[in-house]
Each structure stands twice: as C-alpha cells, then as structure tokens.
Amino acid sequence: MIFNTLLPSIVFQEVPGEISLCFSITGCDIGCNGCHSTELWKKENGTFLNEETFEYWLNKYQNLISCVVFFGGEWQPSQLISLLCIAQSRGLKTCLYTGRKYIDLSISHHLDFLKTGKWDAALGGLDSDTTNQVFMNVKTGETLNHLFNSQGVQHAAA
Numbered sequence: 001m002i003f004n005t006l007l008p009s010i011v012f013q014e015v016p017g018e019i020s021l022c023f024s025i026t027g028c029d030i031g032c033n034g035c036h037s038t039e040l041w042k043k044e045n046g047t048f049l050n051e052e053t054f055e056y057w058l059n060k061y062q063n064l065i066s067c068v069v070f071f072g073g074e075w076q077p078s079q080l081i082s083l084l085c086i087a088q089s090r091g092l093k094t095c096l097y098t099g100r101k102y103i104d105l106s107i108s109h110h111l112d113f114l115k116t117g118k119w120d121a122a123l124g125g126l127d128s129d130t131t132n133q134v135f136m137n138v139k140t141g142e143t144l145n146h147l148f149n150s151q152g153v154q155h156a157a158a
C-alpha cells in the first residue's frame with residue numbers, strides 16, 4: 001500500500017526543544033478548510049517511505065536530530081508504527097501531527113508528543129489562545145500549547 005512522503009526536512013519549531021526530522025506523509029483525507037498543505041491530499045505525491053528509505057534518512061541526519069515528526073500517516077497505522085519503532089530503537093523522540101481529534105492507542109503508545117485537531121483559520125494555530133488544536137506530551141498527558149505562544153508557529157499541516 002502507498003505510504004509516500006514529501007522530501008524530509010529539519011524543523012526546529014514543531015516540537016519545542018527538539019531538532020526534528022520531519023516527514024510529510026501524503027494521502028490526508030481530512031480536508032480542512034483553508035489547508036495550506038494541499039499537496040498532502042493526493043496519496044501519489046512524494047516518494048515511497050519504507051523501512052529502508054526511512055533508515056537512509058535517519059542515517060543521513062544521525063547526531064544532528066533528537067526527534068522524528070510525522071505530519072500525517074495515521075491512516076496507515078501499521079506502516080507508521082513500524083517507522084516509529086525504528087526511530088525509538090535509535091533513541092529518538094517521536095511526534096505525530098494529525099488533523100484528527102483522536103488517534104489509535106496503538107499509535108500513541110509509540111509517541112512522545114502529539115498534536116491533534118483540524119486547521120480552523122478562525123480559531124488559529126497552536127500559538128492562538130482560541131485554537132482547537134492541542135499539542136501534548138503523550139507520556140505525561142501534559143498540554144504544551146503554551147510553548148508555542150511566543151514562537152509564532154502557525155502550523156496547519158496534519
């Protein structure tokens with residue numbers, strides 16, 4: 001089954017305090033109004049991300065990154081979990097950005113951080129006091145939205 005990613009990139013703001021390698025998985029079917037990552041809607045976009053290519057990217061950035069973040073991919077839990085397990089086995093933290101309100105427990109067991117909630121321009125992103133989105137530490141259950149308030153992050157993707 002297709003599990004494609006756009007070209008991974010290093011990001012600094014999506015997971016506060018971490019340097020993350022970010023994989024944007026295509027095939028998002030949530031359809032948020034005003035989505036500014038519509039290239040993620042079509043599952044054929046990007047290139048196939050399997051265990052081998054994932055390890056390639058981790059090797060390329062080893063010693064530079066402390067975390068791996070996925071924008072989407074929860075629609076294929078088994079594939080996502082297998083990659084999360086690889087990241088964890090290397091001592092990396094893991095994060096998922098999803099537009100859904102809830103995800104499978106089988107996925108969250110492999111996450112350190114989770115951002116939930118659709119993009120709603122009227123409510124704003126994680127840096128907005130009125131946002132519907134939640135960024136949390138999965139291990140402690142603590143909501144960490146306050147860490148985004150001064151960063152100006154308006155991340156809508158997944």
Ligand code: SF4
Nearest residue numbers: 028032035099157158
């Ligand atoms: S979840 Fe993210 S990528 Fe998907 S439609 Fe919403 S904003 Fe766009």
